[in-house]
Amino acid sequence: MKNNLNYLVNYRQNSTNEQNQKINLPSSKSEANRMLIIKALTTNGSTTINNLSSARDTQTLSRLLGSIDQSNTELDVLDAGTTMRFLTAFLAITTQKQIVITGTQRMKQRPIGILVEALRSIGCQINYLEKEGYPPLSINPFKEQTNQEISIPGNVSSQYISALLMVAPLLPKGLAINILAPIYSQPYIDMTIGLMAKAGIKVEKLGSALRIENQEYKAIEHTIESDWSGASYWFSFIALSKIGRSIKLLGLKEDSLQGDQAIRPIMQKLGVQSTYDQEGIILIKNNNELPEWLEIDFKEFPDLAQTVVACCAALKVNLKMTGLESLRIKETDRIKALHNEISKFNCSLTESSKGVWEMKAKEFSFTELINIHTYEDHRMAMSFAPLALKGPLLIDEIDVVNKSYPSFWTDLKSVGFELTEQ
Numbered sequence: 001m002k003n004n005l006n007y008l009v010n011y012r013q014n015s016t017n018e019q020n021q022k023i024n025l026p027s028s029k030s031e032a033n034r035m036l037i038i039k040a041l042t043t044n045g046s047t048t049i050n051n052l053s054s055a056r057d058t059q060t061l062s063r064l065l066g067s068i069d070q071s072n073t074e075l076d077v078l079d080a081g082t083t084m085r086f087l088t089a090f091l092a093i094t095t096q097k098q099i100v101i102t103g104t105q106r107m108k109q110r111p112i113g114i115l116v117e118a119l120r121s122i123g124c125q126i127n128y129l130e131k132e133g134y135p136p137l138s139i140n141p142f143k144e145q146t147n148q149e150i151s152i153p154g155n156v157s158s159q160y161i162s163a164l165l166m167v168a169p170l171l172p173k174g175l176a177i178n179i180l181a182p183i184y185s186q187p188y189i190d191m192t193i194g195l196m197a198k199a200g201i202k203v204e205k206l207g208s209a210l211r212i213e214n215q216e217y218k219a220i221e222h223t224i225e226s227d228w229s230g231a232s233y234w235f236s237f238i239a240l241s242k243i244g245r246s247i248k249l250l251g252l253k254e255d256s257l258q259g260d261q262a263i264r265p266i267m268q269k270l271g272v273q274s275t276y277d278q279e280g281i282i283l284i285k286n287n288n289e290l291p292e293w294l295e296i297d298f299k300e301f302p303d304l305a306q307t308v309v310a311c312c313a314a315l316k317v318n319l320k321m322t323g324l325e326s327l328r329i330k331e332t333d334r335i336k337a338l339h340n341e342i343s344k345f346n347c348s349l350t351e352s353s354k355g356v357w358e359m360k361a362k363e364f365s366f367t368e369l370i371n372i373h374t375y376e377d378h379r380m381a382m383s384f385a386p387l388a389l390k391g392p393l394l395i396d397e398i399d400v401v402n403k404s405y406p407s408f409w410t411d412l413k414s415v416g417f418e419l420t421e422q
């Protein structure tokens with residue numbers, strides 16, 4: 001998946017037509033990938049998904065689900081975490097034949113042992129093909145449910161829990177999932193429960209445990225909302241723009257299922273005022289004074305960390321952060337990647353005490369062309385791109401954005417950035 005195409009990114013200071021600009025965001029890959037699994041698990045009638053994401057992660061899951069009934073016995077999820085975790089649970093319960101699930105080199109370093117252990121304890125037949133605890137996996141047909149109650153740590157990846165939740169209604173004896181605190185990425189678990197509820201599935205909450213009886217998904221029609229994680233780059237763009245600059249992001253809703261809507265109150269502190277209308281949300285840069293320091297716990301919205309770090313660096317706002325643990329096991333080690341890239345702007349990122357990270361940004365400087373490495377991580381490219389408002393950037397491997405936001409560069413051009421292939 002590596003490509004060598006880079007972009008020199010510049011901002012045209014005198015861009016005309018800055019008013020009434022609208023961004024047609026991609027739809028959420030998180031919502032889409034849940035709905036694809038729910039649709040595949042619905043036997044009575046056909047579920048309709050509108051506004052399916054063009055993100056590679058979603059296109060990959062859609063293609064792989066469509067290929068299972070054919071002679072395909074190896075599924076390659078590429079670098080899509082949800083696709084890997086959701087498909088593993090889906091196949092472990094539904095496959096009629098032995099099937100292998102694999103991914104990129106990085107995917108083979110992203111842990112899956114907790115999910116595999118949980119599935120095995122229910123009765124699923126799963127083997128590791130390379131390293132214990134990591135993809136690729138070989139999955140055999142499910143025979144008999146051996147357990148109806150499991151405990152699972154909540155602090156590694158919520159995707160394991162979402163994966164188990166979605167297949168639980170198919171288990172003959174149902175399933176009780178006891179999630180051990182602390183729970184990270186809780187809004188993603190709530191999104192799963194919310195979408196299952198829409199498809200007629202009842203998930204009972206008993207303290208920290210979730211109980212799902214054997215039930216049938218009902219066919220529904222669902223329209224996927226625009227992606228709040230993708231929206232975060234536009235909040236950052238406005239935060240770094242001159243006072244009065246505005247933009248409208250289409251398709252975002254106030255009653256969203258996505259936890260990354262947390263970008264709104266965070267960016268409000270960074271001078272971005274936002275209001276909803278019928279079409280989406282309008283962002284405008286105000287002249288509020290910026291804080292010296294911001295303290296943020298990213299436990300519930302880890303995908304916003306890169307956006308906020310890059311933006312605060314350029315605004316010279318220091319950050320004190322917690323809840324970053326899961327960043328180590330995402331598309332890249334995001335803490336390391338952020339540390340490397342903000343150092344280029346004379347900012348620093350250090351762990352001041354266990355689990356507490358401080359970014360010092362007062363010495364931010366941007367005096368010459370800066371080359372941003374992207375580490376095969378879409379969010380590294382998109383988080384740093386708005387900093388081109390401050391000076392020219394050379395951003396590596398521009399195709400990384402395809403994972404979640406294929407039209408990102410086209411959208412960036414539409415608001416006045418100049419992109420030159422290098």
Ligand SMILES: O=C(O)C1=C[C@@H](OP(=O)(O)O)[C@@H](O)[C@H](O)C1
Nearest residue numbers: 030082157158159185188303326
């Ligand atoms: O369930 C989901 O759709 C996701 C959950 C989060 O992962 P973790 O639960 O591993 O933090 C998030 O980072 C990822 O981009 C999408």
Ligand SMILES: C=C(OP(=O)(O)O)C(=O)O
Nearest residue numbers: 079080081082303330331
């Ligand atoms: C972490 C991410 O995705 P995933 O875990 O699904 O690969 C992401 O999109 O930032």
